[in-house]
Amino acid sequence: MMHNIDINKMNQLMEENEDARQIISQLLENHQITVSTIAHEIRNPLTLISSALQIIQVQHPEVTEFSHWKQTMEDIDFMRQLLEELSTFNNGNTLNYSVFSIEHLLKNIAISFAISLDEADSDIEFSSSIPDNLGKFTGDKIKLEEVFLNLLKNAREAIPGHGTILLAAGRKKDILTIKIKDSGCGIPTENIESIFEPFKTYKQGGTGLGLSLSQRIVEAHGGSISVASTEGKGTLFTVKLPI
Numbered sequence: 001m002m003h004n005i006d007i008n009k010m011n012q013l014m015e016e017n018e019d020a021r022q023i024i025s026q027l028l029e030n031h032q033i034t035v036s037t038i039a040h041e042i043r044n045p046l047t048l049i050s051s052a053l054q055i056i057q058v059q060h061p062e063v064t065e066f067s068h069w070k071q072t073m074e075d076i077d078f079m080r081q082l083l084e085e086l087s088t089f090n091n092g093n094t095l096n097y098s099v100f101s102i103e104h105l106l107k108n109i110a111i112s113f114a115i116s117l118d119e120a121d122s123d124i125e126f127s128s129s130i131p132d133n134l135g136k137f138t139g140d141k142i143k144l145e146e147v148f149l150n151l152l153k154n155a156r157e158a159i160p161g162h163g164t165i166l167l168a169a170g171r172k173k174d175i176l177t178i179k180i181k182d183s184g185c186g187i188p189t190e191n192i193e194s195i196f197e198p199f200k201t202y203k204q205g206g207t208g209l210g211l212s213l214s215q216r217i218v219e220a221h222g223g224s225i226s227v228a229s230t231e232g233k234g235t236l237f238t239v240k241l242p243i
């Protein structure tokens with residue numbers, strides 16, 4: 001895994017030497033293609049296995065009583081999710097730009113998140129504060145949506161029973177600030193440094209890709225993502241995006 005110091009060295013090399021810039025860019029591109037190809041090649045047979053198992057379950061409902069059936073279905077679903085996140089992570093810094101209203105995007109996310117809580121009969125109170133004057137934004141709409149959904153998903157997973165989640169947005173001059181605050185379990189101080197690292201998870205069934213992917217996407221937009229958390233009290237993620 002490359003650390004910030006290696007990335008800084010690599011960027012410096014690329015700035016100083018045109019040949020190095022070309023070779024490193026080519027290597028990075030090859031690396032991305034390799035990861036995409038592997039993810040794609042595994043995803044195809046996995047989809048076939050998953051469909052076959054679903055057909056078996058429909059035709060022979062008694063299989064659900066087999067001791068490992070439920071676990072197998074969950075493992076397959078986890079692999080599917082992992083491959084999906086891996087492929088989004090891999091393409092995280094390639095943006096498809098369009099001009100769109102960020103307040104519409106956030107309002108839609110708030111509505112679908114509220115509906116998903118409702119459907120799950122959750123004991124979480126969700127509120128949002130999204131003003132009307134955020135203006136037009138140029139960026140990758142689908143990837144940004146992924147960022148906010150990831151942060152909301154983490155907030156939800158941090159609250160085992162009753163709790164609150166707030167999604168708030170604001171704009172000061174040319175900086176857009178989006179905050180996602182939860183009253184969940186919080187993050188222990190010793191973990192806070194590592195939560196943005198790929199594959200770092202402290203959850204059962206976690207992939208550890210959500211935050212690293214979100215950070216990649218936000219930084220590709222020239223923005224930043226930061227966290228403040230108190231164990232046992234809750235967590236606040238702040239995304240800043242230049243508009």
Ligand SMILES: Nc1ncnc2c1ncn2[C@@H]1O[C@H](COP(=O)(O)OP(=O)(O)O)[C@@H](O)[C@H]1O
Pocket residue numbers: 150154155158182184185186187195196200201202203205206207208209210211212235
């Ligand atoms: N809102 C939050 N409250 C508490 N812990 C969090 C929160 N968001 C992220 N974390 C911690 O950061 C880790 C990494 O998050 P993420 O990259 O989304 O991966 P995953 O959710 O798959 O574990 C989580 O396992 C969790 O320990």
Ligand SMILES: [Mg+2]
Pocket residue numbers: 150153154208210211
């Ligand atoms: Mg997550």
